[in-house]
Amino acid sequence: MIAATPDPPYTAVIFTSVRRGGDEDGYGELASAMEALVAEQPGYLGHESARDALGITVSYWRSEADARAWKQVAAHLAAQQRGREDLYAAYRVRVARVEREYGSDTRDGGDQHH
Amino acid sequence: MIAATPDPPYTAVIFTSVRRGGDEDGYGELASAMEALVAEQPGYLGHESARDALGITVSYWRSEADARAWKQVAAHLAAQQRGREDLYAAYRVRVARVEREYGSDTRDGGDQHH
Numbered sequence: 001m002i003a004a005t006p007d008p009p010y011t012a013v014i015f016t017s018v019r020r021g022g023d024e025d026g027y028g029e030l031a032s033a034m035e036a037l038v039a040e041q042p043g044y045l046g047h048e049s050a051r052d053a054l055g056i057t058v059s060y061w062r063s064e065a066d067a068r069a070w071k072q073v074a075a076h077l078a079a080q081q082r083g084r085e086d087l088y089a090a091y092r093v094r095v096a097r098v099e100r101e102y103g104s105d106t107r108d109g110g111d112q113h114h
Numbered sequence: 115m116i117a118a119t120p121d122p123p124y125t126a127v128i129f130t131s132v133r134r135g136g137d138e139d140g141y142g143e144l145a146s147a148m149e150a151l152v153a154e155q156p157g158y159l160g161h162e163s164a165r166d167a168l169g170i171t172v173s174y175w176r177s178e179a180d181a182r183a184w185k186q187v188a189a190h191l192a193a194q195q196r197g198r199e200d201l202y203a204a205y206r207v208r209v210a211r212v213e214r215e216y217g218s219d220t221r222d223g224g225d226q227h228h
Contacts, residue, residue, distance in 0.1 A: 001168045002130050002206050012210050014126060014172055016116050016162050048130050050164040054115045058128055058170065064213075084218070092116050092217035096126050096210035099178075103206035104198070 003046030003060055008098045010045060011061040017083075017091040018054060027087055034079050041070045060098070067095060117160030117174055122212045124159060125175040131197075131205040132168060141201055148193050155184045174212070181209060 019027070038044060038059060043066025047059040061067040070076060083091065133141070152158060152173060157180025161173040175181040184190060197205065 001132060002204055005208075008208075012126075012128060012208065014128065014212075016172075018115060048168055048170055050166050050168045050170045052164050052166065054162060054164045056162055056164045056170040056172065058130075058172075088218065090116055090218045092215060094119075094122075094126065094212045094215040096212040098128075098208045098210040101206060101208040104202065104204045 001048065002103075003048050003058075005045050005060050005098070005101070008100055010098050011064045011067050012096045012098050013059045013061065013067050014094040014096060015057045015059070015091065016054060016094075017057075017087075018089045019087060020089050023086070030079055030082060030087075034076065037073070037075055038070060041073065042066055044070070064095060064097070115162065116217075117162050117172075119159050119174050119212070119215070122214055124212050125178045125181050126210045126212050127173045127175065127181050128208040128210060129171045129173070129205065130168060130208075131201075132203045133165075133201060134203050137200070144193055144196060144201075148190065151187070151189055152184060155187065156180055158184070178209060178211070 035047075035049075038047065043062035045060035045062060047057060049055075049057040059067070059070075061070070071080075149161075152161065157176035159174035159176060161171060163169075163171040173181070173184075175184070185194075
């Protein structure tokens with residue numbers, strides 16, 4: 001569940017959101033569809049997601065151009081519009097360049113990386 | 115709860131973790147103490163946090179030097195050691211430079227920012 005990203009540099013897109021109430025099923029379906037679709041995009045390196053009162057999803061990309069291309073994928077554009085109009089009370093997207101990283105050697109409690 | 119960060123550029127530290135089970139009280143106390151302490155640090159701009167199976171905390175800093183200084187604060191060093199030894203099955207820290215951001219105008223459902 002911790003993304004197995006390569007050595008920096010690469011791009012991180014930090015998406016932070018506060019949901020409106022209601023429509024749990026619709027939200028879950030849309031989120032699942034986007035999770036499947038994002039993994040097929042060129043330059044996709046992985047993503048991490050957690051939600052309690054706040055939701056944070058960080059997706060990792062080979063380059064900022066790859067992240068921008070995902071933003072423009074048609075099904076994703078529709079999901080973004082739905083998010084703005086129906087799902088999120090507030091959200092913020094931050095596009096960042098990862099310059100260094102470190103951590104425990106085991107990610108997902110399995111693979112060995114450095 | 116969505117951090118009211120200034121215009122980019124600034125630094126984001128993305129901390130992703132998988133907890134070990136047990137010691138909920140000890141974890142909660144340590145997390146609360148660190149949340150109070152981090153907010154007092156020079157260059158601190160805000161942070162966002164969410165946890166379900168995975169935990170993600172993103173802290174925002176005026177500069178990478180400010181983020182590095184926080185890493186070296188004594189009480190935080192002790193907390194990091196405790197995290198490595200007792201609390202986390204796996205974790206990853208990524209230091210990134212935020213280059214652009216956008217989102218809804220309302221953060222925390224309240225303040226108006228652009």
